[in-house]
Structure formats: C-alpha cells, structure tokens
Amino acid sequence: MEHVKPLRADGQRNRERIVAAAAELVGRDGAQVSLEEIARRAGVGSATLHRHFPSRQALLEAVFRDGVAQLCARAAAQPGEDSSAELAAWLEELTVYTATHRGLAAALLTGPDGLSAEEICCTDMLLDVLNVLVARASAVGAIHARATAEDLMMLANAIAVANEGDPRAARRVLRLALTGIRP
Structure with a gap:
C-alpha cells in the first residue's frame, strides 16, 4: 500500500x-x-x-461509510449461536438501512470504482461481514449451499432499491425472499 x-x-x-x-x-x-x-x-x-x-462513487462511499461501519460492528458483536437467525436479522437491518438512505443501495450495486488506496470500501466491509455470516449459516445447513455473500448482497440491495424510502416494504419483501433461500 x-x-x-x-x-x-x-x-x-x-x-x-x-x-x-x-x-x-x-x-x-x-x-x-x-x-x-x-x-x-x-x-x-x-x-x-x-x-x-475523484468520482461520485468515492463521494458516496464517504457519505455512507460511517453508517455501514456501524452495521458491520453490530454483526461482529453477534454471539454466533443461531447463524440462520443472525444472517436473516443482519440482512434485514442492511436492507432497511439502505432503503432509508437514498442512493446507498444503488451505489453499493455499482462497486468500488474511484476509491483511493487508503479508503475502505463500504461494499468490501459489507461483503466481509456477509462472508462470515454465510459461512456460519452454511456450516450448519441453515441456507442453500449455493447461496453466496455476493448473491445475498445483491438481493438485499435490489430490494432496497425497489423499496427506497419505504423501509416497511423493504423488510417485508426481504423476509419473503429469505424464506426462499432456506432449504
């Protein structure tokens, strides 16, 4: 670096x-x-x-980084006792957060272009957390074996984009989607 x-x-x-x-x-x-x-x-x-x-994306990353860091910290503080419930609860929190913060979900879907080396990318922070939660849930058979962190990120963000400004609808649609990923 x-x-x-x-x-x-x-x-x-x-x-x-x-x-x-x-x-x-x-x-x-x-x-x-x-x-x-x-x-x-x-x-x-x-x-x-x-x-x-240097880019709109870099500015959006800076705007949203603190809130995303707090989301990630809450996931890290989970006890790891019920991996399926923890994954679902954290995805719900992420979806509601992104649905209520205009532009965040769309920004996360576009990726980290334009970030300088010293900046930590929100997308990478979220994927790091999701990788841990998905690994825990997969290890106990709580989610479909082919479900990846990237898939779940895309799902949560797509739902947030579709329901931007309506966190109740975002929560409801995510819950419906999550019942489909459990074996």
Whole structure:
C-alpha cells in the first residue's frame, strides 16, 4: 500500500464540509444530486471537490461509510449461536438501512470504482461481514449451499432499491425472499 500524505487542517475541513453537504443533499435528492450543488453547499470549488473525491462513487462511499461501519460492528458483536437467525436479522437491518438512505443501495450495486488506496470500501466491509455470516449459516445447513455473500448482497440491495424510502416494504419483501433461500 502506498503512503498517503495526511491532509492539512484546511484540507481536512474542506473534506468534512463536502461530506456533510453531500450527506444532506443526497438524503434530500438522492445519489444523483449535482456535484456542483454539493460543492456550492460546502463552500468549495468544483476542483476542490474533485481533488478530494475523484468520482461520485468515492463521494458516496464517504457519505455512507460511517453508517455501514456501524452495521458491520453490530454483526461482529453477534454471539454466533443461531447463524440462520443472525444472517436473516443482519440482512434485514442492511436492507432497511439502505432503503432509508437514498442512493446507498444503488451505489453499493455499482462497486468500488474511484476509491483511493487508503479508503475502505463500504461494499468490501459489507461483503466481509456477509462472508462470515454465510459461512456460519452454511456450516450448519441453515441456507442453500449455493447461496453466496455476493448473491445475498445483491438481493438485499435490489430490494432496497425497489423499496427506497419505504423501509416497511423493504423488510417485508426481504423476509419473503429469505424464506426462499432456506432449504
């Protein structure tokens, strides 16, 4: 991994203002909000925004990373006693979270393009957790042997995209889908 120079204080403030403005505007208008509008709201120029975030995907990753990290931490804290229930509960939490955070599910479906080496990708964090949960559930025969973490991620995100802004419907549809993955 290459060495990354830490940001100066003013650069760090600009980055934080960009992420805060993006979070507000993405929450209001969705992930396709104008990058120019985000820069204006943050009080920076377009070049400054692009210096910090080379792509829309990289900016969305930064906006959603904290919430996704919290989801991942909750999964890691599970006791591992009922792997099927833990997998289902965590997928439900992920689906509801992404359905209520406009643009996140679509961003996660597109992959980590545009991220710099020092950034941790939300998609990778989620897949790391899902791989553990799927392995546990598979080991006890609690899910179909061909179900993969990637499949379940795609399922959860597709349901969240289809039910964006309606977490109750997202939860209901995921529960229906999950009854189909159990043997």
